[in-house]
Amino acid sequence: MSAGTAEEISALLDREVRADYAYMYPPRQAYGRIEPHALTEAVTRSLEAARGPLNLYLHFPFCEQICGFCNLFSVASSDDDLIDAYIAALLKELAGYADMLRGLPLDTVYLGGGTPSVMSPAQLATVLDGVSEQLGTDLQQVPEVAMEVSPSTVEPAKFREFRRLGINRVNLGFQSLEDAELSGIGRAYASDIPYKALDIVAETGFRNVCVDLIYGLPGQDHAAWRRSVDKVIELGPDTVCAYALTLRPRTGFAGQGYLSVSGPDQYAKYDYADERLRQEGYRRQTHVRWARGEDGGYRQKANHWALQPIVGIGAGARGYLWECDYRNGYSVRHRMRGLRQYLDAVSEHGHGRTDGYLMTPDERRRKALVLALIDLDLDWYAGILGGAPEEHFGPYLDVLEDLALLERSPGTLRLTDRGVRHRDVLVQGFFSPEVRRRLASFDYDE
Numbered sequence: 001m002s003a004g005t006a007e008e009i010s011a012l013l014d015r016e017v018r019a020d021y022a023y024m025y026p027p028r029q030a031y032g033r034i035e036p037h038a039l040t041e042a043v044t045r046s047l048e049a050a051r052g053p054l055n056l057y058l059h060f061p062f063c064e065q066i067c068g069f070c071n072l073f074s075v076a077s078s079d080d081d082l083i084d085a086y087i088a089a090l091l092k093e094l095a096g097y098a099d100m101l102r103g104l105p106l107d108t109v110y111l112g113g114g115t116p117s118v119m120s121p122a123q124l125a126t127v128l129d130g131v132s133e134q135l136g137t138d139l140q141q142v143p144e145v146a147m148e149v150s151p152s153t154v155e156p157a158k159f160r161e162f163r164r165l166g167i168n169r170v171n172l173g174f175q176s177l178e179d180a181e182l183s184g185i186g187r188a189y190a191s192d193i194p195y196k197a198l199d200i201v202a203e204t205g206f207r208n209v210c211v212d213l214i215y216g217l218p219g220q221d222h223a224a225w226r227r228s229v230d231k232v233i234e235l236g237p238d239t240v241c242a243y244a245l246t247l248r249p250r251t252g253f254a255g256q257g258y259l260s261v262s263g264p265d266q267y268a269k270y271d272y273a274d275e276r277l278r279q280e281g282y283r284r285q286t287h288v289r290w291a292r293g294e295d296g297g298y299r300q301k302a303n304h305w306a307l308q309p310i311v312g313i314g315a316g317a318r319g320y321l322w323e324c325d326y327r328n329g330y331s332v333r334h335r336m337r338g339l340r341q342y343l344d345a346v347s348e349h350g351h352g353r354t355d356g357y358l359m360t361p362d363e364r365r366r367k368a369l370v371l372a373l374i375d376l377d378l379d380w381y382a383g384i385l386g387g388a389p390e391e392h393f394g395p396y397l398d399v400l401e402d403l404a405l406l407e408r409s410p411g412t413l414r415l416t417d418r419g420v421r422h423r424d425v426l427v428q429g430f431f432s433p434e435v436r437r438r439l440a441s442f443d444y445d446e
Contacts, residue, residue: 003318004429006399012425018272019424020072020246021288024304024325024429025370026363030438031327039326039356045102046309046321053107055303056092056135058127058330059314060116061339064152067175073250073316074114075339083123086339089346090314091130096350097311098134106137108144108300110165112317115266117153121161128165128375139166140203144208144299146171152189159204166348169208169299170201172237176414177228182335186252191314198235208295211237215269216245225269240282241289242273248280249444250333270421286374287423290368305371306362307384315342315352321357328352361385363432366390370427373406374420389413396429 004012020027034042063074109131132139139145146169147162154172174194176182182191194211200211211232215225217376232240244266247258274284282290286305291297304310304320312319315338316330329345329352330338336345342352359367365385370374378388392395397413400406405419405426415423431439 004399005405007425008427009399009403009405013418013422016267017425018244018261018266019428021244022370022424022427023301024318024320025367025427026325026357027439028327029442029444030435031325031357032356032438034324034358036353038209038358039324039346039353041179042324042356042358043319043321043353044100047097048322049310049322050100050104050309052105053103053303053308054101055108055110055300055308055310056101056106056131057110057112057300057310057312057314057317057319058116058131059112059114059312059317060086060119061114061315061330061335062086062118063113063115063377064118064150065186065188067252068240071251072114073335075335077336078118080120080123082339083119085343086315087123087126089343090127091134092312093351094134094313095345097313100134101311106135106142106249108146108303109139109142109264110144110300111147113148114445115150115153116147117149117170121158121165124162125165139399142166146208146300147299148173149197149201151194152187153199154200156200156204159201159206162204168206169210169295170206171210171212171241171298172197172201173212174228174232175212175214176217176220176224177231178220180225181220181224181228184218195235196446198237208239208297209237210239210241210298211235211274212241212243214243214245214264215273218256218258222265222272224270228273229276231274233276238293239289239291239298240273240277241298242270243288244270262375267421274421284420289418306380307368307371315339317352321359322364324356325359326353326356331353359376363393363435365389366430366432366435369393369430373413373427374415374423378411378413393430400426 015171061074064076064078065076124299129140145166147167148171177186177191177194179191208265213232245261277290278284282292284290289298310320314318315328318327329341368381368385369389381389397406401408405416407414407416421424
């Protein structure tokens with residue numbers, strides 16, 4: 001969708017049209033091959049000019065199984081020899097960035113996946129010790145060192161050791177608390193396991209625990225969704241993320257013929273989660289995340305949306321820098337082959353970068369609006385980008401304001417409640433012509 005008229009936007013919203021969750025800009029589907037030297041130069045210039053804070057993303061693709069919705073890079077393996085080889089490659093890749101990163105203040109480390117919690121404490125210690133040594137950083141002093149966790153991997157002794165090693169935040173991928181839905185996505189455990197996992201991570205001293213849920217799963221009716229939301233509220237984690245299901249080719253759901261989700265149903269499920277969570281004292285941070293208490297939230301995501309540098313390491317990882325976004329190659333069609341290709345690339349070149357997007361001043365302005373419009377600080381915008389959003393996007397911002405989707409106050413542009421509800425549709429009006437062209441031609445044949 002390009003920036004539209006008030007009539008066009010109203011028609012989309014009246015039909016309850018949904019769009020993909022825009023958690024990055026440009027979307028990865030807009031990435032393309034860049035001449036390797038040019039991409040390396042863009043990465044180098046970005047990091048040499050960085051003054052911090054710095055954010056590190058480490059991707060661990062290993063999983064017990066591939067869930068039906070998964071279109072991220074993961075492999076169904078917990079082979080220790082393969083994991084050890086992968087850790088060695090990951091630390092070798094990090095070493096290629098270390099000279100540029102050493103000395104920068106490290107604000108977050110995020111271990112994503114995949115399921116990084118399949119690692120043993122000894123394997124995790126190798127990773128974190130390597131990060132500390134290469135970057136000259138005491139991870140115990142880093143504000144957020146987070147890990148994505150499958151409930152089935154949570155054991156008291158193991159997670160006590162994870163906490164001792166410096167992990168202070170965990171993302172528990174519940175997705176659902178309904179037995180039928182867990183079975184439907186491929187989880188080989190019953191709904192009591194997430195409860196036990198939450199108890200264990202709380203008892204072992206984790207400062208910030210986040211629970212993820214997905215709405216729109218096959219067969220999920222409104223009553224089942226309400227039960228999952230209500231149960232999570234009763235459990236009381238610091239942070240709750242509720243994501244609309246994104247359907248992609250080459251996933252298990254696509255192979256089962258599950259190819260579309262009703263927009264009105266999805267919005268109704270969002271409405272229930274938003275209302276109930278806010279009633280119970282959670283503050284809405286974005287349209288997918290609610291937090292309470294001093295420790296709630298997702299610091300690396302907030303930093304990313306504030307255009308801070310994210311250095312991505314590992315197969316399938318993405319980095320978000322001032323002059324470029326980059327991606328380390330992966331494949332959803334040929335997962336193990338993609339992993340082997342990453343190991344070979346690091347062995348040969350010292351990194352896994354395969355494609356990306358070179359950023360321009362115009363694209364950076366668009367990125368700021370796409371990611372930060374939920375609550376955009378105009379002084380922040382002027383300080384890092386110069387000028388004001390109205391200079392480049394004035395007519396579209398006026399349309400959003402006229403439709404009561406956006407409100408202006410001194411120093412701030414902020415989406416209204418209705419604007420937040422439709423945020424993923426509205427921000428597409430800031431996509432550049434080049435990004436829209438690339439998205440239209442992307443075929444998911446990866």
